[in-house]
Amino acid sequence: MECRVCGSLAAPLFETEVLHRHKVTYFECPTCDFVQTEYPHWLNEAYSSAFTNTDTGTLQRSLILGKSAATLLFFAFKAKARFVDYAGGYGTLTRLMRDIGFDFYSTDLYAENSMARGFDAQPGTYEVATAFECFEHFVHPRQELEKILAYSDTIFFTTQTCPKPTPAINNWWYYAPHHGQHVALYRPKTLAYLGKEYGLRYHRILNYHLFTRRPITTFVFSFLVVAGRFGLSEVVRLLMKSRTLSDAALLETNAQKDKTIT
Ligand SMILES: [Zn+2]
Numbered sequence: 001m002e003c004r005v006c007g008s009l010a011a012p013l014f015e016t017e018v019l020h021r022h023k024v025t026y027f028e029c030p031t032c033d034f035v036q037t038e039y040p041h042w043l044n045e046a047y048s049s050a051f052t053n054t055d056t057g058t059l060q061r062s063l064i065l066g067k068s069a070a071t072l073l074f075f076a077f078k079a080k081a082r083f084v085d086y087a088g089g090y091g092t093l094t095r096l097m098r099d100i101g102f103d104f105y106s107t108d109l110y111a112e113n114s115m116a117r118g119f120d121a122q123p124g125t126y127e128v129a130t131a132f133e134c135f136e137h138f139v140h141p142r143q144e145l146e147k148i149l150a151y152s153d154t155i156f157f158t159t160q161t162c163p164k165p166t167p168a169i170n171n172w173w174y175y176a177p178h179h180g181q182h183v184a185l186y187r188p189k190t191l192a193y194l195g196k197e198y199g200l201r202y203h204r205i206l207n208y209h210l211f212t213r214r215p216i217t218t219f220v221f222s223f224l225v226v227a228g229r230f231g232l233s234e235v236v237r238l239l240m241k242s243r244t245l246s247d248a249a250l251l252e253t254n255a256q257k258d259k260t261i262t
Contacts, residue, residue, distance in 0.1 A: 003029035004036055005141050005190055016169045018180040019045055026175075028166060032194075033187035035162045040139055046180035047110060055179075062092040064229065065132050065158060068208065069093070070100050071228025072156060073128055074236045076216050081127035084151045087134035091116030098247055100233075101240030107151075118251045123150070131157040136174070136182045141194060145211075149198065154212040161207060162187055 003010040010027035013035065018024040025038045040046075073079060079102065085094045088106030091113035097104040098116065105121035106113045113120055129152040136159045138144040148155050160174045162185040169175055176182045186194075188204055191211075195202035200211040205222035224232070 001027050001038060003032060003034055005029065005034040005194055006032040010036065013166060014169055016177050018042055018177045020178065032190045034190040035166065035185040037183045040183045042180050058089065059092065061133065062096055066093055066096045067233035068225040068228040069097065069130055069156060070102065070233045070236045072224045073102060075224055076220060077127050079240065084121040084126040084129045086129045086131040086148050086151065088113060090114050093130065093132065094119055098243040100237055101242050118254065121151070126152040128152055128154045128156055131155055133158055135159040135186065136184050138184045141184055145194060145198065154214060157209050158207050159186060159209065
């Protein structure tokens with residue numbers, strides 16, 4: 001099979017049952033190290049609900065990732081600019097980031113933004129796009145990356161990198177064949193390759209990744225991600241002005257305007 005990242009010939013890894021009924025082969029690319037399923041024809045079934053029933057981590061993830069995001073965006077980017085959360089789900093992270101004070105918007109093709117209503121991202125240019133836990137869902141990583149790049153040339157994202165040597169299907173939970181949504185599993189080499197193709201620098205710490213054209217070093221990126229998680233985000237919170245109340249006022253004004261028009 002042709003690797004969906006670099007086009008090389010990918011070699012079969014193993015076969016397993018996805019969604020408890022489809023026999024599916026996983027492949028690994030010898031050139032860019034990308035691990036991928038065969039073409040995922042089962043996705044309609046896998047996405048009957050945007051979040052899998054077993055995904056208990058949605059809220060916890062937003063809380064933790066929000067701390068690193070707030071710190072990185074505050075110290076390394078223009079904190080007063082606007083930001084977009086790509087594949088933002090129910091809008092949880094967008095609401096959290098607005099509560100801290102960032103001008104955040106959400107976009108998601110599959111889920112309704114119910115937490116950050118009124119703050120849907122319109123096409124345009126954003127300072128940074130965040131994309132948490134969505135790269136592993138991409139059938140065509142290059143096309144998806146291009147969609148995010150249409151919003152921003154800096155992407156702060158998370159996805160668990162596939163260990164080396166490649167774990168057997170039962171030895172790494174992130175394959176998650178029971179829900180069938182993780183069809184793309186990256187190595188640092190894969191992401192560096194992908195970034196280079198689009199003229200992006202690539203930085204990584206643990207499962208946090210950054211694509212950017214800006215001159216930020218891996219050290220600064222790593223420091224801000226880790227320090228944010230362990231307390232520096234509280235300092236950011238003190239220095240920013242929360243939008244919780246002003247957003248309520250803004251939404252109320254907009255609702256009044258809508259009433260006058262209709
Ligand atoms: Zn490849």
